[in-house]
Amino acid sequence: MTTRAPAPSKEAQPDAPERDGLPRWVPVLAILVGWIALWALLRGQDTLALAGRERTDVMRWLGDFRDGVIASRSTNPVVAFTNGVGEVIRSVFGWLQELVSVPAFPRPVPQVGWLGVTALAAWVGLAVAGVRMALLVAATFVSFGVLGFWEEGIDLLLVTGLSVGVVVLLGLPLAVAMGTSPRARAVITPVLDAMQTMPTFVYLLPIVLFFGIGVSGAVVCTLIYALPPLIRIGGHGIRSVSPTAIEATDSTGQTRWQRLVKVQLPMARKTLVVGLNQSTMAALSMAIIASYVDGPGLGEPVLSALIRNDVGSSLVPGLLIVLTAIMLDRTTTAASQRAESAARGVGLRGRQRQVVLAVTGVVALVCVYLSRTYFSLAQFPDTGWGPRLSEALGSLTDAVVGFLSAPAEVFKNAVSYGLLNPLQNLLADSPWWLAAGAITLIALALGGVRAVVSTVLCLAGILFFGLWNDTMLTLTMVLVATLLVMAIAVVVGVWMARRPRVDLLLRPLLDAGQTIPAFCYLIPVLALFDPTRFTAIFAAVVYAAPPAIKLVADGVKAVPETTLEASRSTGTNAWQEITQVQLPIARGSLVLAANQGLLYVLAMIVIGGLVGAGALGYDVVLGFARSEEWGLGAAAGITIVLLGIMLDRIAQAAAARQGVSKRQSLLARARGGTRRAA
Amino acid sequence: MTATTTTETTGPARTGAGLEVRNLWKIFGPAADRIIGTPDAELSRADLKARTGSVVGVKDVSFDVAPGEVFVVMGLSGSGKSTLVRCLTRLIEPTAGTVRIGDQDVTGCSESQLRELRRTQVSMVFQHFGLLPHKQVIDNVAYGLEVRGMGKKERRAKAGEIVDLVGLSGYEQNYPDQLSGGMQQRVGLARALAGDPQMLLFDEPFSALDPLIRRDMQNEVIRLHHEVGKTMVFITHDLAEALKLGDRIMILRDGEVVQVGTPDEVVGAPADDYVADFTSEVPRSHVLTLKWVMRDPRPDDDLDGTAMSQDTIVRKAAQAVLASDKPVRVMDGDRLVGVVDDEEILRVVVAEESPA
Numbered sequence A: 001m002t003t004r005a006p007a008p009s010k011e012a013q014p015d016a017p018e019r020d021g022l023p024r025w026v027p028v029l030a031i032l033v034g035w036i037a038l039w040a041l042l043r044g045q046d047t048l049a050l051a052g053r054e055r056t057d058v059m060r061w062l063g064d065f066r067d068g069v070i071a072s073r074s075t076n077p078v079v080a081f082t083n084g085v086g087e088v089i090r091s092v093f094g095w096l097q098e099l100v101s102v103p104a105f106p107r108p109v110p111q112v113g114w115l116g117v118t119a120l121a122a123w124v125g126l127a128v129a130g131v132r133m134a135l136l137v138a139a140t141f142v143s144f145g146v147l148g149f150w151e152e153g154i155d156l157l158l159v160t161g162l163s164v165g166v167v168v169l170l171g172l173p174l175a176v177a178m179g180t181s182p183r184a185r186a187v188i189t190p191v192l193d194a195m196q197t198m199p200t201f202v203y204l205l206p207i208v209l210f211f212g213i214g215v216s217g218a219v220v221c222t223l224i225y226a227l228p229p230l231i232r233i234g235g236h237g238i239r240s241v242s243p244t245a246i247e248a249t250d251s252t253g254q255t256r257w258q259r260l261v262k263v264q265l266p267m268a269r270k271t272l273v274v275g276l277n278q279s280t281m282a283a284l285s286m287a288i289i290a291s292y293v294d295g296p297g298l299g300e301p302v303l304s305a306l307i308r309n310d311v312g313s314s315l316v317p318g319l320l321i322v323l324t325a326i327m328l329d330r331t332t333t334a335a336s337q338r339a340e341s342a343a344r345g346v347g348l349r350g351r352q353r354q355v356v357l358a359v360t361g362v363v364a365l366v367c368v369y370l371s372r373t374y375f376s377l378a379q380f381p382d383t384g385w386g387p388r389l390s391e392a393l394g395s396l397t398d399a400v401v402g403f404l405s406a407p408a409e410v411f412k413n414a415v416s417y418g419l420l421n422p423l424q425n426l427l428a429d430s431p432w433w434l435a436a437g438a439i440t441l442i443a444l445a446l447g448g449v450r451a452v453v454s455t456v457l458c459l460a461g462i463l464f465f466g467l468w469n470d471t472m473l474t475l476t477m478v479l480v481a482t483l484l485v486m487a488i489a490v491v492v493g494v495w496m497a498r499r500p501r502v503d504l505l506l507r508p509l510l511d512a513g514q515t516i517p518a519f520c521y522l523i524p525v526l527a528l529f530d531p532t533r534f535t536a537i538f539a540a541v542v543y544a545a546p547p548a549i550k551l552v553a554d555g556v557k558a559v560p561e562t563t564l565e566a567s568r569s570t571g572t573n574a575w576q577e578i579t580q581v582q583l584p585i586a587r588g589s590l591v592l593a594a595n596q597g598l599l600y601v602l603a604m605i606v607i608g609g610l611v612g613a614g615a616l617g618y619d620v621v622l623g624f625a626r627s628e629e630w631g632l633g634a635a636a637g638i639t640i641v642l643l644g645i646m647l648d649r650i651a652q653a654a655a656a657r658q659g660v661s662k663r664q665s666l667l668a669r670a671r672g673g674t675r676r677a678a
Numbered sequence B: 001m002t003a004t005t006t007t008e009t010t011g012p013a014r015t016g017a018g019l020e021v022r023n024l025w026k027i028f029g030p031a032a033d034r035i036i037g038t039p040d041a042e043l044s045r046a047d048l049k050a051r052t053g054s055v056v057g058v059k060d061v062s063f064d065v066a067p068g069e070v071f072v073v074m075g076l077s078g079s080g081k082s083t084l085v086r087c088l089t090r091l092i093e094p095t096a097g098t099v100r101i102g103d104q105d106v107t108g109c110s111e112s113q114l115r116e117l118r119r120t121q122v123s124m125v126f127q128h129f130g131l132l133p134h135k136q137v138i139d140n141v142a143y144g145l146e147v148r149g150m151g152k153k154e155r156r157a158k159a160g161e162i163v164d165l166v167g168l169s170g171y172e173q174n175y176p177d178q179l180s181g182g183m184q185q186r187v188g189l190a191r192a193l194a195g196d197p198q199m200l201l202f203d204e205p206f207s208a209l210d211p212l213i214r215r216d217m218q219n220e221v222i223r224l225h226h227e228v229g230k231t232m233v234f235i236t237h238d239l240a241e242a243l244k245l246g247d248r249i250m251i252l253r254d255g256e257v258v259q260v261g262t263p264d265e266v267v268g269a270p271a272d273d274y275v276a277d278f279t280s281e282v283p284r285s286h287v288l289t290l291k292w293v294m295r296d297p298r299p300d301d302d303l304d305g306t307a308m309s310q311d312t313i314v315r316k317a318a319q320a321v322l323a324s325d326k327p328v329r330v331m332d333g334d335r336l337v338g339v340v341d342d343e344e345i346l347r348v349v350v351a352e353e354s355p356a
């Protein structure tokens, strides 16, 4: 699914921003000037910065709440239920682990050794996605073993697979409900919107409280994050089944159930698999983030290396994550493309295909048997390649970093002194009431009264939870990163729109960029910038740029050729054409890109709390790490949500004033995380 | 309402169920069931829409179709043809009125009786085919049987026969998107025939096909009607098609019946300007019978020329009439009802050559 821009509306004339008198930026500029003047007088007062270990009453109350929940495990039915669910997840996972990844006592190795697991996985790849995908699957599994991350790699796949399994069980009926009943759709849609707006990092803390740390919490978080794509895309697929086919088959006297299983589901099959692909990728990226709460898998070695600022040892597991992502993406995509042709037995004729599958299935079973019999086929022999590759990559990274460090330093300083520091000074050193007032006024100028209401409520909430100063620090980083994202998006997006060959070249790269789990972006950036605020900002920019670029490119491309011709006929040059015609007409897309960029950036900045970004993200991490800081972490989590809602509402209201409807921006968001469709 | 078919007397044994429609209404919109019986119901479609926001699809329609008859429904786009034909098996739920097929009251039956009716009594062919892209031709044809719960072997065997009947032998294993439009519609036709229904409904089945294929398919329907002899309700907005296939034709405008009659009645005696307009383009000599062009014998007529039945189509009589120098006697059985001379024939033929 591509991030498609809204078609430029009819009334969107190049001169429209001046429509209601002053251009929008004039009052904003005036507010900024006034703010700076007051800041010069009042800086440093009432900034509400918390001293090192100072905690507010609200945080202590949250901490008590946690203790209460833990204590009520046996008395409170809700807590008992969630704990029970956690227990079930843990035991299922433990059973699976003994089956394929950890020693199954009294055996010194799992029930099925690496050869058997690899062979079975490759066979599944063959069955659903063809020979090439089977080879990719086998290569991925073998590289887990060769590089010494067998257990972590398989665990990551187990968490992802377990979550996707539950996603299918829960999501398919909901997708059917969405696709067949308008009423169900009206109920489910806002819930999905809420699930998709919340920064992923935020629900870890409460989920873990209720479902337990480790794999149970990880699976539940992953579930929440991975459920919406399947429901949304699947529901859409079912709803789009040709009404003629439904009517024609109804006329043969089918029951409602027959209609569903014989007509609607098969005809929506391809779209359903696309939804499954999106859900799987979401599950993978969340399963990795869940390593913050001791979720098992490849995220764990990356995370602990990042904490030690040891880029070298994070590289190999990081690469394996990317490989896993590519494997899952390619196989599920190939599966969706084959969804029809496989059913038709194209390629190999049906019979022949069955024979091939039967024979290879037997081979796989023989491999399973062998892996239960010979130790070296059960436990991957230690090749020592992992550390060696790690070392080689380490020195390669050092070389590249050495080469890039001078320009990186220049860039970092330019952004730091030119943008980051002044903005941070203004936001964080102003008295809280000054900053709050100024933000409210800017919201009014950009989004009108509607935006003001949510802004005031969110600011009040942020104040209440006692992390005002950290919020301002996080906000600074978010704004700077979003500005950079938009600058890149406009330059690259316009370039892509005007040069089809550039588009052809860049688009696959952008798609690939969106396949890689957010977490992996931290690794190279950390190598380049060390743990600083800048690391998180840069990673956020890299993470948020691809979808924003695509939105801008599609928006600019949607400007009608006739309009361009008309303007060319008046003798405009390329620069005038871009600034006077293309960008103003595509401004709906720009607003959408900014809106999306904001949310992506916020999510990443928070994750980057660990590698030097500090502020709210770090507070959350602290909450994971130390039980006595749970209150701080929870307060920070809620604050992040409030900050996200506030930014989102202001952007939405501003967008609405530009004639971009709520539906369009939600649509873009639903597609934002997603990539190609067909 | 006219008596049933008078035109075609030869042909197959007539089978199939009869259809009886009484005071059928379909109103789309918010206050649909509160309009009938009120003065609002008398309003024109546009006025009703303006007043209540509801649209009349079918307005107080009554007609009968005899077993084995081919009954054609015509009208301009938006006149309610599709709505009407869907109301017959309640693919669209009628707002009021009754429909009887054979001895069953369709409008009164339960959901499961309705399914049974659709499975065994009535099948439908659609303008856009509505085939299942994920099923092979043979399984598309067998779909109705599958829905009834018939085993795979049995239903494929039965569907195979029907595939042969519609001339698609050899394409059983293909998927719909591998076939041309005309072939796809043959599949649609075969699917409708597979359940051996009493009645077939066609909603503009050939309007998506190009003219040559369309002619083929029309001939196919005529042939099938000869072979299997089902009752057919056939929707079209192509008058030539209507005249070619129909035993009788019903013309709708804005959901209301304007005229029901045999082809020559509709062309020879249009009920109003709307129908006249409709029929103005038809080659009249191909439709009208001598009954419509003859004149009373005059005293000076020489009445020992050739005799012809009053149901002879003008085009077929033309040569004989023009060749003979005496007027041709037009007979209803043994009774002399009129005469035609060169002048009468030429009036019809020449009028066609130089349309108004």
Ligand SMILES: Nc1ncnc2c1ncn2[C@@H]1O[C@H](COP(=O)(O)OP(=O)(O)OP(=O)(O)O)[C@@H](O)[C@H]1O
Binding pocket: B028, B029, B055, B056, B057, B075, B076, B077, B078, B079, B080, B081, B082, B083, B084, B237
């Ligand atoms: N679901 C619906 N809701 C509201 N109005 C409808 C609905 N279906 C049909 N109509 C209206 O009912 C009228 C009759 O439509 P219908 O489709 O029966 O016409 P038709 O004669 O089949 O036309 P065509 O030749 O274009 O197929 C039209 O004015 C149409 O707008």
Ligand SMILES: [Mg+2]
Binding pocket: B081, B082, B083, B203, B204
């Ligand atoms: Mg129609």
